[in-house]
Amino acid sequence: MKIIAMIPARYGASRFPGKLMQDLGGKSVIVRTYQAAKNTGLFDEVYVVTDSDIIREEIENNGGKAIMSKKTHESGSDRIAEAVENMDVDIVVNVQGDEPFTSKKGLQQVLDVFNGKDAHTIDLASLMTEIDDWKEISDPNCVKVITDEDSFALYFSRSPIPYPRDKNADVKYYKHKGIYAFRKEALMDFYRLPMRSLEAVEKIECIRYLEYGKRIKMAVTTAQGVEIDTPEDLVEANRLLKKEDKKSVNNKFRNFPMVPKVVFGAGCFNQLPEILAPQRQKNAPFIFLVDDVFKNNNDLINRIKLRFNDKLIFISADKEPETEQIDQLVKEITSEFKKKPSGIIGIGGGTLLDIAKAVSIMLTNDGSAADYQGWDLVKKKAVYHIGIPTISGTGAEVSRTTVLLGPVRKLGINSDFTPFDQVVLDPDLTKGVPKNQWFYTGMDCFIHCVESLNGTFLNAFSQSYGEKAYDLCKEIFLEQSTTEAEARAKLMMASWHGGMSIAYSQVGVAHAMSYGLSYVLGTKHGIGNCIVFNQLEEFYKDDVVVFKKMVKKHDIEIPKGVCANLTDNQLDKMIEVALSLVPLWENALGDDWQTLMTPEKLKALYLKM
Numbered sequence: 001m002k003i004i005a006m007i008p009a010r011y012g013a014s015r016f017p018g019k020l021m022q023d024l025g026g027k028s029v030i031v032r033t034y035q036a037a038k039n040t041g042l043f044d045e046v047y048v049v050t051d052s053d054i055i056r057e058e059i060e061n062n063g064g065k066a067i068m069s070k071k072t073h074e075s076g077s078d079r080i081a082e083a084v085e086n087m088d089v090d091i092v093v094n095v096q097g098d099e100p101f102t103s104k105k106g107l108q109q110v111l112d113v114f115n116g117k118d119a120h121t122i123d124l125a126s127l128m129t130e131i132d133d134w135k136e137i138s139d140p141n142c143v144k145v146i147t148d149e150d151s152f153a154l155y156f157s158r159s160p161i162p163y164p165r166d167k168n169a170d171v172k173y174y175k176h177k178g179i180y181a182f183r184k185e186a187l188m189d190f191y192r193l194p195m196r197s198l199e200a201v202e203k204i205e206c207i208r209y210l211e212y213g214k215r216i217k218m219a220v221t222t223a224q225g226v227e228i229d230t231p232e233d234l235v236e237a238n239r240l241l242k243k244e245d246k247k248s249v250n251n252k253f254r255n256f257p258m259v260p261k262v263v264f265g266a267g268c269f270n271q272l273p274e275i276l277a278p279q280r281q282k283n284a285p286f287i288f289l290v291d292d293v294f295k296n297n298n299d300l301i302n303r304i305k306l307r308f309n310d311k312l313i314f315i316s317a318d319k320e321p322e323t324e325q326i327d328q329l330v331k332e333i334t335s336e337f338k339k340k341p342s343g344i345i346g347i348g349g350g351t352l353l354d355i356a357k358a359v360s361i362m363l364t365n366d367g368s369a370a371d372y373q374g375w376d377l378v379k380k381k382a383v384y385h386i387g388i389p390t391i392s393g394t395g396a397e398v399s400r401t402t403v404l405l406g407p408v409r410k411l412g413i414n415s416d417f418t419p420f421d422q423v424v425l426d427p428d429l430t431k432g433v434p435k436n437q438w439f440y441t442g443m444d445c446f447i448h449c450v451e452s453l454n455g456t457f458l459n460a461f462s463q464s465y466g467e468k469a470y471d472l473c474k475e476i477f478l479e480q481s482t483t484e485a486e487a488r489a490k491l492m493m494a495s496w497h498g499g500m501s502i503a504y505s506q507v508g509v510a511h512a513m514s515y516g517l518s519y520v521l522g523t524k525h526g527i528g529n530c531i532v533f534n535q536l537e538e539f540y541k542d543d544v545v546v547f548k549k550m551v552k553k554h555d556i557e558i559p560k561g562v563c564a565n566l567t568d569n570q571l572d573k574m575i576e577v578a579l580s581l582v583p584l585w586e587n588a589l590g591d592d593w594q595t596l597m598t599p600e601k602l603k604a605l606y607l608k609m
C-alpha cells in the first residue's frame with residue numbers, strides 16, 4: 001500500500017497572512033510541519049502543495065518536495081486532490097500546514113484504521129478528541145462530531161451535538177481534528193462532486209462525504225495539536241517549543257542507554273579484529289575514521305588490520321567537528337559503497353569520537369546533521385559504531401551526545417542512538433599525547449565533575465560517578481602519586497566516570513561560555529573550558545582554586561585576553577550561543593537562571609577572559 005502525506009499550504013491565509021512563513025524556533029512554520037510529517041517515518045513521500053513560489057522555495061531549500069497548484073481552490077482537500085490526480089497512490093493523508101507539532105501518534109491512529117477488519121468499508125478516516133469545557137463545546141469555531149457504536153461518523157456540526165436536553169445525562173463531546181486519511185478514490189470523488197446544502201450551511205468540508213453516502217471512520221486521539229491561526233498562537237507555539245525542549249531534557253526520570261560493551265586494559269586494542277568479525281556483513285565495509293596524528297604511526301595502523309573493502313579515512317582534529325563535514329563524509333561513504341557499512345570505528349580524541357557517532361547516525365537518517373542538533377531528534381537507529389579514545393577526558397566515549405558546530409549553533413546531537421555500541425579503552429593509546437593537550441582534555445573531565453557536582457540536577461547516580469572522577473583528577477593532576485602507566489589508566493577511567501556523571505545531570509557555566517567561544521573564535525573545547533573556568537570563581541569558588549593549583553604545578557599557560565578584540569557583533573553572537581543552552585544554565589543556576597545571568601552580565605564575564 002503506497003501511503004503519502006500532503007500538506008496543503010496557502011500563502012495568504014485570511015486571518016494571519018503569511019503565517020506559514022513565520023519563525024518558529026529558528027525554522028518557518030511550514031518547514032517544521034513538513035519535517036514533523038517526514039520524521040514520523042509513516043509515509044512513502046511527503047509533499048507540500050502550494051499556490052506560492054515563496055513556500056515552494058522555502059520547502060525546496062530545506063530539502064523537501066513541493067508541488068504548485070492552481071490558486072482558486074475552495075478547500076485544502078481540493079488542492080491536494082488536484083495534486084494526486086495523476087499519482088499512483090492508495091492512501092493520502094492530509095496534514096495541516098499550520099499544525100507544526102503534528103504528532104506521529106495521531107497520524108499512526110488515522111492510518112491504523114485501514115488495518116482493521118472493516119477496512120474495506122471505509123472511504124476515509126479522521127481524528128477526534130474528547131472535550132469537556134462547555135465554552136469549547138458551544139464555540140462555533142470548534143467542529144463537533146458524533147459517531148455510531150463502530151466509530152463511523154454520523155454528523156459534524158458547529159452546534160453542540162448531541163444537544164443535552166437532559167443536563168445530567170452522561171454524554172461525551174468530541175471535537176473534530178482536521179487530519180484525514182483518504183482512499184484516493186474518495187478524495188477524487190470529493191473533488192468532482194458539487195457541494196450540497198448541509199456542507200454549504202455549516203461550512204464544514206467533510207460533511208460532503210456524508211451527504212454522498214461515504215463512510216468516515218473516526219479514531220479518538222489525545223494528541224493535542226497546536227494550530228497557528230493568529231499571531232498570539234505563534235507566540236504560544238514558540239513558548240511550547242521551549243517547554244517541549246525542556247521537558248525532554250529535564251524530565252524527572254531519565255531512561256538513557258549506556259554503552260553495552262566495553263573492553264579495558266593496556267594492549268586491548270589488539271582485540272579489535274576479533275570484536276569486529278561477528279559484526280561484519282557481506283560486502284559491507286568497516287570504515288575507520290582515524291585522527292591524522294596517527295598517519296605515520298605504522299604500529300597503530302598495522303594493528304587495525306583492514307580486510308575486504310574496509311576503508312581508512314584520516315581526519316584532522318585541528319578544528320571542532322562541523323555538521324557540514326559530517327554531511328560530506330556521509331556523502332563520500334554512500335557514493336563509494338553500495339551497501340551500508342558494517343560499522344564505523346572512530347579512533348582519536350573527542351573530535352574523532354564525535355565525528356564517528358555523527359556519521360553513524362547520518363548513514364541511516366535523512367537530511368543534514370544540522371537537522372538533528374538538539375535533544376531526541378534522531379528517529380532511526382545508527383549504523384553499528386565503535387569508539388576508541390586516544391586521549392582521555394571528554395567522556396565522549398560514554399556520552400549520549402555528539403557535539404557539532406552547525407550553521408546557526410554549536411549543539412550536540414543528543415539521542416538514544418548516539419552512544420557507541422562498543423568502546424575499546426586501551427590506556428597505551430594515549431602515550432603520545434603532548435603535555436598541554438593532556439592537561440586541557442584532562443581538565444575537561446575535571447570541569448565536567450565540578451559542574452555536575454555543583455549543579456541543581458545532581459542526584460546520587462551522578463554524584464557517585466562525579467565524585468570518583470573528581471578524586472581521580474586530583475590524584476593525577478595534583479598528587480602525582482602514581483606511575484605514568486597507572487596515571488594513563490586512571491585518567492581514562494576518570495573520563496568515563498565524568499561522562500557518566502553528566503549523563504544524569506548536565507554541565508554548567510563553563511561549558512555554556514566555552515561553546516560561545518568556540519562558535520565565534522573556533523577555540524577548541526578543552527582549552528576553551530580552561531580559559532573560561534580560570535575566571536569563574538564567582539560560581540565555582542573552591543574548585544577554581546584547585547584548578548589554578550593544577551595549572552601552576554604543570555606550568556601550563558592559559559591564554560588571556562581572547563575576547564579583547566572582538567567586534568560588538570561577535571560578542572553578541574557569543575552571548576547568544578551561550579544563553580541558548582538553557583539546560584546548562586538551569587543546572588548551574590536553577591529555574592531562575594535568567595534573572596541571575598543576563599546578557600550584560602555575560603558580556604562582562606567574556607570581557608574578563
Ligand code: NAD
Binds near residue numbers: 393
Ligand atoms: P581532540 O580530539 O580535539 O584532540 C586534541 C589534539 O590531540 C589533536 O591535535 C589530536 O590530533 C591530538 N591527539 C589525540 N590523541 C593523540 C595521541 N594519542 N597522541 C598525540 N596526539 C593526540 O581532543 P579532545 O579534547 O579529546 O576532544 C575535544 C572535542 O571533544 C571537542 O570537539 C568537544 O566538543 C568534544 N567533546 C565531546 C563530548 C561528548 O560528550 N560528545 C564531551 C566533551 C567534549
Ligand code: ZN
Binds near residue numbers: 444
Ligand atoms: Zn566538556
